[in-house]
Amino acid sequence: MEKVMEKTLSKVDLIEIYQQLDYLYHVELHSNRIITSEEKKIVGFSSRCRIKDKIGFSYANTAHEAVSEALKSAEKSSPSVDWTLPRGPFEYPHVGGLASSSLTSLTFDDFIHYIGEANLTSHVGTLDLLRRKTRIINNLGVKAQKLETLMEVYLNCKDGSQVEHTMSRDCISIDTLEQMNKRISGAKRKRKAHLAEFKGSLLVPGRLSHHLCRNYLRTAFQIPAILDKYVLIQDISLVDDGTLPGGIFSSPFDGEGTPCKKRELIIEGKATHIMLDSSQAARQHTEATGNVTRVSWQSSPTLIPNNLIFYGKECNREELRNINEGVIATRLKAFLPILFNRNLGEVFLIIDGFFVKDGHIKYFVDNVKAKFNFFTSLRKMSELYQEYQQPYLQDFLFENVEFL
Amino acid sequence: MKEFPPSWIALAESFLEKARHYTDVRITSHKNVDLFLHNKELKQCKGGSYSGLSVRSITPAFTAFACTSNPHSQTIKRIFNKVERRADSLGKGDLPVSALPADVKGEFKNNDVHSSPGEIAAWLQERIPPLDVGTHVDMVLRIIEERKMVINSENSRLYLDVIYLYLHIDAAYRDKNHFTYFSSDLGGSGSLENLEEKDHSLTETIESLVRCARRLSEASSPPEGMREVILDSKLSGLIAHEIGHTFEADSNTFSPHLLNDVSIPNISIKDDGGSKDVFGWTPFDDEGVKSREITLIKEGEVYQKLHTLQTAAKMNEEPLGSGRAENSSACPMSRMRNTYLMTESEGWSREALLEDSPGALFMEGREGGIKVSSDHFILYPAVIYRVGKGDLENTCIPVSLDGKVKEILENIDAVGKDVQFFPSYCQKRNQGVPVSMGGSLIRTKLRVGRY
Numbered sequence: 001m002e003k004v005m006e007k008t009l010s011k012v013d014l015i016e017i018y019q020q021l022d023y024l025y026h027v028e029l030h031s032n033r034i035i036t037s038e039e040k041k042i043v044g045f046s047s048r049c050r051i052k053d054k055i056g057f058s059y060a061n062t063a064h065e066a067v068s069e070a071l072k073s074a075e076k077s078s079p080s081v082d083w084t085l086p087r088g089p090f091e092y093p094h095v096g097g098l099a100s101s102s103l104t105s106l107t108f109d110d111f112i113h114y115i116g117e118a119n120l121t122s123h124v125g126t127l128d129l130l131r132r133k134t135r136i137i138n139n140l141g142v143k144a145q146k147l148e149t150l151m152e153v154y155l156n157c158k159d160g161s162q163v164e165h166t167m168s169r170d171c172i173s174i175d176t177l178e179q180m181n182k183r184i185s186g187a188k189r190k191r192k193a194h195l196a197e198f199k200g201s202l203l204v205p206g207r208l209s210h211h212l213c214r215n216y217l218r219t220a221f222q223i224p225a226i227l228d229k230y231v232l233i234q235d236i237s238l239v240d241d242g243t244l245p246g247g248i249f250s251s252p253f254d255g256e257g258t259p260c261k262k263r264e265l266i267i268e269g270k271a272t273h274i275m276l277d278s279s280q281a282a283r284q285h286t287e288a289t290g291n292v293t294r295v296s297w298q299s300s301p302t303l304i305p306n307n308l309i310f311y312g313k314e315c316n317r318e319e320l321r322n323i324n325e326g327v328i329a330t331r332l333k334a335f336l337p338i339l340f341n342r343n344l345g346e347v348f349l350i351i352d353g354f355f356v357k358d359g360h361i362k363y364f365v366d367n368v369k370a371k372f373n374f375f376t377s378l379r380k381m382s383e384l385y386q387e388y389q390q391p392y393l394q395d396f397l398f399e400n401v402e403f404l
Numbered sequence: 405m406k407e408f409p410p411s412w413i414a415l416a417e418s419f420l421e422k423a424r425h426y427t428d429v430r431i432t433s434h435k436n437v438d439l440f441l442h443n444k445e446l447k448q449c450k451g452g453s454y455s456g457l458s459v460r461s462i463t464p465a466f467t468a469f470a471c472t473s474n475p476h477s478q479t480i481k482r483i484f485n486k487v488e489r490r491a492d493s494l495g496k497g498d499l500p501v502s503a504l505p506a507d508v509k510g511e512f513k514n515n516d517v518h519s520s521p522g523e524i525a526a527w528l529q530e531r532i533p534p535l536d537v538g539t540h541v542d543m544v545l546r547i548i549e550e551r552k553m554v555i556n557s558e559n560s561r562l563y564l565d566v567i568y569l570y571l572h573i574d575a576a577y578r579d580k581n582h583f584t585y586f587s588s589d590l591g592g593s594g595s596l597e598n599l600e601e602k603d604h605s606l607t608e609t610i611e612s613l614v615r616c617a618r619r620l621s622e623a624s625s626p627p628e629g630m631r632e633v634i635l636d637s638k639l640s641g642l643i644a645h646e647i648g649h650t651f652e653a654d655s656n657t658f659s660p661h662l663l664n665d666v667s668i669p670n671i672s673i674k675d676d677g678g679s680k681d682v683f684g685w686t687p688f689d690d691e692g693v694k695s696r697e698i699t700l701i702k703e704g705e706v707y708q709k710l711h712t713l714q715t716a717a718k719m720n721e722e723p724l725g726s727g728r729a730e731n732s733s734a735c736p737m738s739r740m741r742n743t744y745l746m747t748e749s750e751g752w753s754r755e756a757l758l759e760d761s762p763g764a765l766f767m768e769g770r771e772g773g774i775k776v777s778s779d780h781f782i783l784y785p786a787v788i789y790r791v792g793k794g795d796l797e798n799t800c801i802p803v804s805l806d807g808k809v810k811e812i813l814e815n816i817d818a819v820g821k822d823v824q825f826f827p828s829y830c831q832k833r834n835q836g837v838p839v840s841m842g843g844s845l846i847r848t849k850l851r852v853g854r855y
Contacts, residue, residue, distance in 0.1 A: 037490055038469040039483075042733055046452065059452030061473050069452065076449035076521055108486075124656070156656075298452055348855065367780065369855070404855070 001045075001137055004063040009139060011071060014050040014085050016138040016256070017063055019043070020297035023131040025111045029155075030124055034115070039108050044297035053079040059298045086278040086288055088141030090259050092252035093243045106131075106149075118177035125155035129172075142257035150248075155180055162331045162352070165207060168248045195355060195365045195403060201326030202370055202401040203356075206382070206393025208332050210248070210308065213396070215335065216345060216374045217265070218275075218304045226271045231345070231375045234269035235312040242290050242306035249306040253290070256301055260290040265305070268312070275303045310394060314383045320397050322359040327368060327403065329353040345374035369404040377401060405435050405453070405549050412457060412475050413553065419459075419484045420557045425491045426504055427461045427484075428556035428692055431475075432732040435549040437521050442542055444532050446525040451547075456732040461487040464717055466495030469735045503717040505692040506558035512687040514594035514680050515567045517547065527596055528571075531606040539614050542574040548838070554692040562688045568592075568838050569599050570683060570827050575613035582621035586613050586786055588769060591683030591827020591840065598681040602824070616768075616787055619799040626788045626800035628853035632764040633805065634757060634791065637824035639783055640843030642773045644673045644745035645830070646781065647809060651700045651708075652738040653715035655832070660706045662779055668813045670749040673701045675710065677725060678742030683827035684838035688725060690736040695725035703748065710738040730835040737832060744823055744842035751821030751844055759794040760818070761847060766791050771802060782806045782855055803853040812848050820845030 001017045008015055021043045028036035046059035047070040056074025060066040106114075111129055130150045137143050151167045163180050167173075204212055220226055232238070242260025244250050251260050256278055263273050275291040276284065292301045321328065331352040352366040377398040384394060408431050416429040433455035440448040457480065458471035468490035470483040519527070524547065532541060548568040555561045569592050576585040588609065592598030600606050635643070650659045677686040677695025688694045691713050699707040709721065715738060716723040728739035758766070769786025783805045789796035825842035 033465075034494055035465065036467045036469070036735070037494065038735055039486060040471050040733055041479075042456070042471070042473045044454070044473065055448070057450040059454070061453070061455060065453065073448075073450045076446065076525075078445055078447045080448075298454065300450075371855075 001063045001135065004067050005137060005139060008049075008067050008071070012049045012051050012074075012139075014048075014083075014139060015067070015070075016048045016085050016136065016142075017067065018046045018255075018294065018297065019063065019133075019135040020045075020294075021133040025108050025129040026126065027112070027115060028124075028126050029115075029120060032120060034112065037108070037112070046294075046297050048085070048300075049074055050083055051075065053081065055080050055083050057300055082283050083279050084282045085138045085140055086142055086256050086258045088138070088257065089143065090253070090257070092144065092259050095243055095245070095250045095252050095260075114174065115177075118174050118181060120155065120177065120181050125153070128152040136253070136255075136257040138257065144253045144257045146252060148251075153177065153180060164331070166248055168246070168250075195327075195368055198325065198403050200401060200403060201323045202351075202372065202377075202398045202403075203320060203323060203326065203328045204332075204396045204398070205329065206385075206395050208329055209381075209396040210393060212332060212347075212349075212374075213308050214249075214305050216347060217308070220345065221265055221271070221274045221305065222303055224274060227274060229271050230269045231271050232266055232269045232378060233313075233376070236266065236378065237264060237268055237311045238266035239263065239309045239311070240265050240275075240291070240305045240307070241309060244307040244309075247307035251306075254288075255292040255294040256288065258288040258290045258292065260306060263289060265308075275305065277301065277303060309384065310378075310381045310396075313380045314394075315380055317382045317385065317395060320380060320382050320395055321356075323356045323397075324359075325357055326401070327351065327353045327355055327365065327370070328361070333367070345376070347372055347374050370401050371404060372398050372401040374398075405433055405551060408433065408551070408553060411477070412480065413555070415477055415480050416457070416459075416555060419480070420555060423461070423557040424488055425461045425463055425495070426557055427459065427487070428554060428560075429457065429459050430690060430729070430732045431455075431457045431553045433551045434731055437547045439521060439525050439528070439545045439547075440543075441525065441528060441532075441545075443535060443540055444529045446522075446529070449521050449525070454731060457483075458732040458735075459483050459487050460735065461491040461495075462714060463491055463495030464714070466491060467714060467735065468495070471733045473733065503713055503723060504558050505556065505560050505694075505713075505723070508560040508562060508688070508692055508694060510688065510694065511563045513565045514685060515549070515565050516595040517567045517569075519596075521547070524596065528606075531610070533607050533611050533614075535614065538579050539575065539577050539618065541610055541614065542576070544572045546570040552690075554688065554690060556692050560692045562692055562694075564687065566593055566685060568683055568685075569596065570829075570838070571599050573610060573613055575610065575617045577614070577617040577621055579621065584617050584620035584623075586616035586620060586769065587771070588613055588786075589827055591838075592681055593683060593685045594681055620787060620801065623787075623799040623801045626765055626790070626803060626852060628803070629851065630849055631852045632761065632847065633850050633852070634761060634764055634766045634845055634847045635785075635843075636766070636768045636845060637820075637822075637843045638770045638826050639767055639773075639785060640745050640846045641743070641824075641826055641841035642770050642783065643781065643809075643812065644843055645740060645743045645828070645839070645841040646773065647673055648675060648700060648710070648740045648743045649832075651706075652710045652740075652832075653719065654712055654738045658709075660700070660709060663701060663810065663813075664706050666701075666704050666810050666813050668701070668704050668816060670703065670747050671701070671745065671813070671816060671819060672699060672703070672748055673743070673745050674699050675726065675740050675743040678825075678840055682742055682825055682840045684741060684840050686725065686728065686741045689727045690729040691723070691727035693723045693725040693727065695741065698724050698726060700743075710740060712736055712738045728837050730837055734835050737835065739832065739837055740830060740839055742825065742840040742842070744825065745846070746823050746844055747819035747821070751819050754820060754822075754845060755794065757818055757820060757845055757847060758791055758796070761791050762793060764791045764847065765789070765800070765852065766796055767805065779809050780806070781809060781812065783850075788852075804855040805850045805852055806854055807850045812850060815849040816846050818845075818847040
């Protein structure tokens with residue numbers, strides 16, 4: 001990568017090369033038998049460059065191809081103002097457990113053995129193990145490299161609900177799989193497909209709440225107009241922490257090579273910071289916030305929050321589950337964003353979950369449509385806790401939710 | 405785009421000769437170029453390429469798959485050994501011979517775009533009509549060059565060299581009090597001319613989108629509740645496509661039986677590889693099966709399903725070319741190709757249908773849609789009109805449409821005679837493949853404005 005960059009320096013003002021090397025193991029289980037195994041090794045490069053005031057982007061299997069196509073792309077594009085890359089070198093924060101896990105050297109045969117050890121009794125499920133090596137360099141002094149391990153498990157319960165969990169780095173363990181397995185075996189609740197329309201509470205457990213939260217805040221917290229506005233009830237504050245030890249979205253640096261940080265997005269209901277990439281930050285004469293992500297090596301970088309932690313209305317999980325009437329979500333099946341405004345926090349979800357009355361689970365329901373406002377309906381959240389062995393996931397309680 | 409190195413093919417063929425189980429190899433290469441235009445200005449040009457090789461060994465009980473983005477003799481040898489070893493240890497038995505694509509040969513080509521991205525942008529710019537104050541047009545043209553080879557241990561060898569084109573157009577209107585827009589997607593294969601609609605030039609299409617965007621600024625709210633509606637080809641095509649998902653035999657939403665007794669005389673939903681000029685043209689699938697027509701529903705009867713080799717063997721049915729994958733790094737799944745809803749009898753002309761439907765709501769274009777469950781839809785049209793005396797009158801702002809699949813189909817009392825196709829990308833388990841969906845005008849009953 002360095003050699004390719006050096007050869008290009010005379011032709012460009014700015015250049016960045018990103019490399020991603022993925023080892024992916026995937027297995028599909030059916031009645032405790034492995035029916036599909038996939039092993040992938042994929043290496044890809046992407047490059048962004050600026051020639052005078054023109055910007056180029058391209059991706060390819062080799063660094064050389066990615067860079068030469070990015071140059072061609074820039075030549076054909078119209079001038080674009082104020083685009084830049086982060087200026088290094090940076091000192092990156094230490095984020096615990098990134099490459100220390102023994103799973104970083106796990107082979108596919110070890111992985112199969114590991115699944116056998118956990119003795120999964122699910123009817124259907126999938127397990128994915130991803131080992132990813134990422135490198136970013138640019139001609140402004142950024143040089144960053146990391147190794148990550150992530151395991152994603154989906155197991156279907158007999159009652160139709162689903163157990164899903166993402167484990168990162170050192171949190172991957174057979175114990176976790178066994179706990180998930182136990183939960184599946186114990187699921188024998190009766191099922192009801194349809195629910196009459198009502199207004200009530202929606203409890204979104206940690207692993208789902210984080211997904212929902214990142215999705216709905218990603219657009220709102222890119223708009224400067226949100227600053228100094230009250231977006232949550234006044235007792236709640238929100239921190240985005242990209243360096244949280246053990247957090248699924250923790251990393252020493254983001255998709256541009258900017259160090260990840262801990263920042264308050266909302267203080268007592270009022271929006272105080274937004275997310276900025278290096279170009280936006282340069283325009284505002286401030287620092288980038290370390291929130292840039294790349295969906296894959298083929299995608300242009302975009303902004304998204306890292307680990308989100310809410311403060312101010314925490315209570316314990318049992319208290320939170322004491323719902324008068326409502327639904328505990330077990331699966332978010334779809335977001336329906338069309339005709340809904342994410343900037344204003346309007347949410348429309350299709351969920352599976354358990355109908356709860358007077359604090360007791362009554363039955364399993366699927367395909368329930370829930371309509372609410374993320375900002376005004378969020379009333380309480382659980383304290384930080386560990387689910388399986390993964391730390392720092394909060395449950396959310398939304399009130400005045402319309403169930404359709 | 406470069407040809408596949410002959411050494412990769414020779415090596416793969418030598419391994420396939422010795423394979424202990426049914427094994428196939430896919431070599432693919434993709435090159436995408438995206439052109440972003442604002443009015444007549446080319447704002448950005450970006451893209452990239454990806455190539456790779458995958459090997460798959462399948463038995464009735466097990467599939468072993470491995471791929472690499474860096475094929476050379478050592479890696480090809482390594483992944484062959486891996487899948488063989490896994491199929492030996494985890495899969496017992498072989499696929500029934502009748503289910504295997506054996507000795508299938510063919511070479512398919514539809515790549516007549518030899519212009520540079522700059523020339524293609526100029527071709528588009530020429531077709532943008534003069535725009536009034538307050539209106540503007542944004543376009544994204546994606547040019548996808550795809551080269552694919554599928555060879556298997558049963559002596560099959562198929563090759564495809566195609567160019568797919570996908571054009572997204574946003575026409576917008578802005579004045580002091582309004583900002584409205586209207587979008588449409590056009591697609592085709594092989595040459596730029598195939599992007600244009602049958603009866604309209606690209607310029608006419610853009611002019612009509614701009615008119616719609618302007619009309620939306622004066623739109624009123626539509627009447628809500630259960631209403632008689634006419635859905636255009638884009639919406640009926642979307643319904644056909646969403647129903648098609650319940651026919652994918654490897655999917656957890658596989659439930660064609662739900663539509664087994666639905667009473668829809670004269671209506672069929674079919675899926676095929678498409679003609680050479682449609683977006684997503686699939687002359688053969690990623691499992692080496694040549695594409696054939698699949699009739700999903702015919703006059704209320706469930707006929708055939710969308711299979712992979714494995715599901716076809718399991719259900720003792722025939723694979724008809726619906727095992728597709730995004731690229732060589734993805735394992736094939738049962739997928740749609742070119743799915744459409746049509747009438748088997750003589751259909752209505754648009755004029756006659758409007759004449760016969762005073763007071764109905766005419767739904768045009770699709771902003772999106774979703775199948776909430778295997779039996780419930782929510783659709784979002786791009787614009788709604790009230791039907792007057794044989795013509796479209798008041799423009800209404802778009803609101804949601806929803807209903808039960810069975811009810812929508814059973815309430816169809818009139819079907820147009822012409823089928824129009826539209827391009828789309830279908831997503832399933834993080835894999836996107838180019839597809840077309842098509843349909844005729846249909847008149848039915850739906851709930852308007854609930855979501």
